[in-house]
Amino acid sequence: MNLRELRFEFEALLTDYVECLDEGRLEEWPEFFSERGVYKIIGRENVEQGLPLATMFCDSRAMMKDRVTAIRKALFYSPRYLRHLTSNLKIVGQEGDAWMAQANYVVFQTLQDEGTKVFNAGKYIDKIVLEGGKYRFKEKIVVYDTVQIPGLIVIPI
Amino acid sequence: MNLRELRFEFEALLTDYVECLDEGRLEEWPEFFSERGVYKIIGRENVEQGLPLATMFCDSRAMMKDRVTAIRKALFYSPRYLRHLTSNLKIVGQEGDAWMAQANYVVFQTLQDEGTKVFNAGKYIDKIVLEGGKYRFKEKIVVYDTVQIPGLIVIPI
Amino acid sequence: MNLRELRFEFEALLTDYVECLDEGRLEEWPEFFSERGVYKIIGRENVEQGLPLATMFCDSRAMMKDRVTAIRKALFYSPRYLRHLTSNLKIVGQEGDAWMAQANYVVFQTLQDEGTKVFNAGKYIDKIVLEGGKYRFKEKIVVYDTVQIPGLIVIPI
Numbered sequence: 511m512n513l514r515e516l517r518f519e520f521e522a523l524l525t526d527y528v529e530c531l532d533e534g535r536l537e538e539w540p541e542f543f544s545e546r547g548v549y550k551i552i553g554r555e556n557v558e559q560g561l562p563l564a565t566m567f568c569d570s571r572a573m574m575k576d577r578v579t580a581i582r583k584a585l586f587y588s589p590r591y592l593r594h595l596t597s598n599l600k601i602v603g604q605e606g607d608a609w610m611a612q613a614n615y616v617v618f619q620t621l622q623d624e625g626t627k628v629f630n631a632g633k634y635i636d637k638i639v640l641e642g643g644k645y646r647f648k649e650k651i652v653v654y655d656t657v658q659i660p661g662l663i664v665i666p667i
Numbered sequence: 668m669n670l671r672e673l674r675f676e677f678e679a680l681l682t683d684y685v686e687c688l689d690e691g692r693l694e695e696w697p698e699f700f701s702e703r704g705v706y707k708i709i710g711r712e713n714v715e716q717g718l719p720l721a722t723m724f725c726d727s728r729a730m731m732k733d734r735v736t737a738i739r740k741a742l743f744y745s746p747r748y749l750r751h752l753t754s755n756l757k758i759v760g761q762e763g764d765a766w767m768a769q770a771n772y773v774v775f776q777t778l779q780d781e782g783t784k785v786f787n788a789g790k791y792i793d794k795i796v797l798e799g800g801k802y803r804f805k806e807k808i809v810v811y812d813t814v815q816i817p818g819l820i821v822i823p824i
Numbered sequence: 825m826n827l828r829e830l831r832f833e834f835e836a837l838l839t840d841y842v843e844c845l846d847e848g849r850l851e852e853w854p855e856f857f858s859e860r861g862v863y864k865i866i867g868r869e870n871v872e873q874g875l876p877l878a879t880m881f882c883d884s885r886a887m888m889k890d891r892v893t894a895i896r897k898a899l900f901y902s903p904r905y906l907r908h909l910t911s912n913l914k915i916v917g918q919e920g921d922a923w924m925a926q927a928n929y930v931v932f933q934t935l936q937d938e939g940t941k942v943f944n945a946g947k948y949i950d951k952i953v954l955e956g957g958k959y960r961f962k963e964k965i966v967v968y969d970t971v972q973i974p975g976l977i978v979i980p981i
Contacts, residue, residue, distance in 0.1 A: 514832050518671050525755040532771070532790075554905055591711055591812040593788045595754040595771055597909040598839040614846070614909050616932060616940075618773060618788045620812040626773075626785045628940045631907045631932045633846075655905040655934040675828050682912040689928070689947075748868055748969040750945045752911040752928055775930060775945045777969040783930075783942045 513601060520611050520638060521599055523645045528594035528615070531666060536581060539666055540574035544639060548649040549574060551667060554632065557653050565654075566664045574666075581665055591620040592629065608637040608648045615652075617667060630656045630667055670758060677768050677795060678756055680802045685751035685772070688823060693738060696823055697731035701796060705806040706731060708824060711789065714810050722811075723821045731823075738822055748777040749786065765794040765805045772809075774824060787813045787824055827915060834925050834952060835913055837959045842908035842929075845980060850895060853980055854888035858953060862963040863888060865981060868946065871967050879968075880978045888980075895979060905934040906943065922951040922962045929966075931981060944970045944981055 511519075527542050543549060551566040568574045599613040612635050619629035632654035639648045652667045668676075684699050700706060708723040725731045756770040769792050776786035789811035796805045809824045825833075841856050857863060865880040882888045913927040926949050933943035946968035953962045966981045 514829065515671070517832070518674070521755075522757070525757045528755055528771070529757070593771055593773070593790070593812050595752060595773055595909060595911075597752075597754055597911055598835075598842055600836070600839045600843070614842070614907055616907070616909055618785060618812070620788070620814060623814065626788045626813040628785070628932060628942070631934070631940045633907070655907050655932070656940040657934060657937065672828070675831070678912075679914070682914045685912055685928070686914070750928055750930070750947070750969050752909060752930055754909075754911055775942060775969070777945070777971060780971065783945045783970040785942070 516601060516609065517599060519645060520601065520609070520636075523638065524596050524599065524613060524634070527647075528596060532592050532594055534592075536578045536666070537575075539578065540571040543571055543574065543647045543650070544641060545571050547571060547574075547647050548651075549647070549666070550650070551652040551654065551664065553657065554653050554655050555657070566666075577666075589622060593618045593620075593626075596634070605637065608639050611636045611638055615667070628656070630654050632656065632667075673766065674756060674758060676802060677758065677766070677793075680795065681753050681756065681770060681791070684804075685753060689749050689751055691749075693735045693823070696735065697728040700728055700731065700804045700807070701798060702728050704728060704731075704804050705808075706804070706823070707807070708809040708811065708821065710814065711810050711812050712814070723823075734823075746779055750775045750777070750783075753791070762794065765796050768793045768795055772824070785813070787811050789813065789824075830923065831913060831915060833959055834915065834923070834950075837952065838910050838913065838927060838948070841961075842910060846906050846908055848906075850892045850980070853892065854885045857885055857888065857961045857964070858955060859885050861885060861888075861961050862965075863961070863980070864964070865966040865968065865978065867971065868967050868969050869971070880980075891980075903936055907932045907934070907940075910948070919951065922953045925950045925952055929981070942970070944968050946970065946981075 530538050549568045550564045552564040556563050568577055594615055594617050596613045596615045601611045603610045614633055616631040617629040618626050620626045635651040636647055637649040638645050687695050706725045707721045709721040713720050725734055751772055751774050753770045753772045758768045760767045769790060771790055773788040774786040775783050777783045792808040793804055794806040795802050844852050863882045864878045866878040870877050882891055908929055908931050910927045910929045915925045917924045926947060928947055930945040931943040932940050934940045949965040950961055951963040952959050
């Protein structure tokens, strides 16, 4: 498969991923990862300063499922809509069986009786593997620009 | 034509469509639809609750043309610039002669003497047909997140 | 090379270009242009009224390098993060050895202790040439919707 075909596939993966989040199907979210996949949300400032402190960290699908359960239990705040846009997907290399890819994203949030605002913007840094005919994230690092994350509960981005 | 080629074509269609709106060429807008094409703008809340109430509804090119005439007559408010971005286009199936596709969109608005703000964000849910060598919308449903649509006049999105 | 392959290449060029700016690697920015390349930032209002007044204008790589030096010297204001998203890339024609292409863009800015906001939205109008196996801008015109550009220093977009 050439780079053009691969980029097509990874764009499709990203599209399914953000659709899952936009539609709030959180229970399906861990399925986008390998069994021992890593998911990390980390501030751009921390990345640039080499600080390891992450806003959210999971290193297995089981841990992600726990996270979803916790979010479902805690979600008492006002209903809202999320909408992701992604662009500029780029395949940057290979590492073992994984493809390294990155993309820019922005998430818009609409709260009841408010306009639509930027919730979070940043960059996905992904390692993608093919497992049983399906592309999955072996690692997904969300590096966000947005210093203040609104709301108390951290949700997947 | 394979899915990759088709997605390329539909992205090109979407690009022409949003360019037409960004440049305010409203008179050309109905040409993106079949003669008996359907155009609907509807709130995400209504879709999720199964309510049929649409903010805008046209079921023919003729009706869209009437709509454009009405907008041109009513447009006394301040000049503004619109800018669409779309991403995550996905072909989800086929229904008769039509391809079903969807994409996320955001429209930014710039009013005179103001910064650029999110005007509307949401999802296009389209049925696309090939008519005389040209792709057209047999149906385009704009499902918007943004609860409050600024301005009194509803314009195509 | 067909249009689909070319659009793939130009999307990759745009991705590298915005990544360079997002990461603040301004010194590398002139390398995206031909030696005698033109870079112009101009308001949409001016374009539509046929006014030549540009917010920023360079007609060689050397001039761009001077510009970068000036920005580096002047940049005393608060640190900020930029994030570009681009979409709807379209190849519109050929002119001599150059391909004409356009795309919509939005730049988000995150200032310290503030949320992420739209910094600038508009359209890239490009002439792209192949030089020594690498695609470069022979001309890049940034037509921006955003009337007020925040900050005193004009940076490349």
